[in-house]
Amino acid sequence: MTTTHRHALVIGKFYPPHRGHHHLVRWAARIAERVTVVVMASAAESIPLADRVSWMRQTHASDPAVRVTGIACDAPMDLESTAVWAAQVACMRAAVRQVDTTPIDAVVSSEKYGDELAHWFSATHVCVDPDRVAHPVSGTGCRADLAGHWDQLGEAARAGLTTRVVVIGAESTGTTTVSRALASRFRDRGGVWSRTGWVPEYGRQATLDKLDRLRVTRPDAAVEELTWSGDDFAHIAVEQTRMEESAARTGSPVLICDTDAFATTVWERRYLGTDSGRAWEGVVDRPAIYLLTDHVGVPFVQDGIRDGEHVRAEMTRWFEDALTATGRSWVLLTGPLSERVDLAVRVADLALAQGSSFGAPL
Template sequence: MKRHGHGLVLGKFYPPHAGHHHLVRTALDRCERLTVLVCAASVESVPLADRVAWMREAHPGARVVGTVDDIPMDLNDSAVWDAHMAVFAAAVPEPIDAVFSSETYGAELARRFGARSVLVDPGRTLFPVSGTAVRADPAGCWDYLEPPVKAALTRRVVVLGAESTGTTTLALALAEHYRRRGGTWARTGYVAEYGREYSEAKLAALRGRWPGARWEDVSFTTDDFPRIAETQNAREEAAARVGSPVLICDTDSFATTVWHERYVGGRNPLVEKTADRVTHHLWLLTGHEGVAFEDDGLRDGEELRPWMTERFRAELTRTGRTFVEITGSRQERLDAAVAAVDGLLATGWHFTDPLPERR
């Protein structure tokens, strides 16, 4: 039997973690209906809309609403409390029967709502994590995060290059390198090139009508490339939700813009728009020099490799993407790629500090 009518859980969720979710699930179990109020300050670097979306996904049984609260907290100042309560009441005007919290201020918050205070795991013994800890070390707190938060924080690394320049070999080796680190890193994901799968399907379909068809008989239209880009993005997103703090991608939707030039000519704004919808953090451009061309049945552009390498380099530069050119032997390429990715991870995640709080 539910013990309370309308319950409230209030917090920054900057970002949400397992302790927050335990609090909400406990409240859902004890209330006829539950409102989760997400309060974000303008100075914070995770948008309010993202936090609301993450909490709604994790807790479909709750009503999740958001508000901007730019008032610094002082637990000993009644006027400051009044100002906060005005913000809270505007966001949740309905009567509250119970306030669920893990914080010391939970009792006062409940009193001001005219509600019962319910403390849930105030010692953080079930989930020893906090928003401060996550912001300081997301990788160290990775297992306390839900899939959409992981996807948002995952550092996405793209290996791209001209035909037969070792992109897949390097991407697979790079993913395996991080998996061998163990722990959270053992789940490092690898996202294959969907364009290749798409090409194989086109060739198979053509051979179904014409058994003697070869790769040079396959034709592409501009409409093929938005589909390739969208699917590549979707597969990356799915992998980022279940992987480690780094995701290795064998090409990406940005690379699809250059492949469009290669097979159709010119640009396709839909592909470029799709590429800009996803945040990647580092591109590794594999050079063609010193790499033998291997015709695997889906390649016919050995003479185009220098042009494609230059197009990738020029577009990466023009669009301001961070990239490293990878050359040398197979081991030298892997060593350079690992150094570049380790450098990316060493820069951290750079959350801005929340508003100061006086206790």
């Protein structure tokens, strides 16, 4: 399609951004030389403006004509009020000026109010799919049933809205067993939940790789002979985060992680002491609920690369203190495996319910 406009404007709350929104933006990019997308958010809404702007930018990073910006706007919605229109449009104009001063000559929307909005900009209204035929989805529907509309969201929004449950603990306390069982419980629910992701502990693979390299020259080398550096833990934290982010983009509304980058900071303390803090460089503070597996009542099982039986109790306390000091939400899992898994499911369901609830827009 030949571009017929110089500068197109797309306005929306994108609360959350879905396929219909992206279709609208890409249509605008087909008819205009440049496109400005303005994300407008109010204080009443529970997805931060910065997140919505980031998700839109990630999704349209390959669209060279598209620029995404955002603005907080707490003016009410009232299509019959000239004063409200003036207040809303003032915010829109201010947001546009942050990225492009070229006059707007097209307003692209799928809403009935598009004609009036275009009038305020002395522009042409380009109405796209007003009956939602191409993409029968709405922000209201997504907020009402996030899981039911999960596949209508782009990968960036899914990653941002995924409820992350991270199982952490000292060596041989059941983090892998509990996290696998928790992921299996969700997958058994079927539907979108069958895609529930499980992220393994990359530090274990890093240990095996390091041991293999040492054994090239010393075939009988034991895990206790490995030497660790801050660079090692920085690498582990970054790779753990990469694996988690990748899984969050393709899974269900919940993601189960057998450790994360934050937990790597505690392992760094265990091997290098409190003076080293390189793992923090790879920590991404995504909201998550942490399940801490208690060492009490769990026999230590040597799997060939474990070397921390003597510090299990101390590490449990380190995890408790680090979680608390950084303001993370955590739940201690104690007792038999069945009770630990049952509690993990209950905690994950509560976190999901909270993560799937949205403040009503203005």
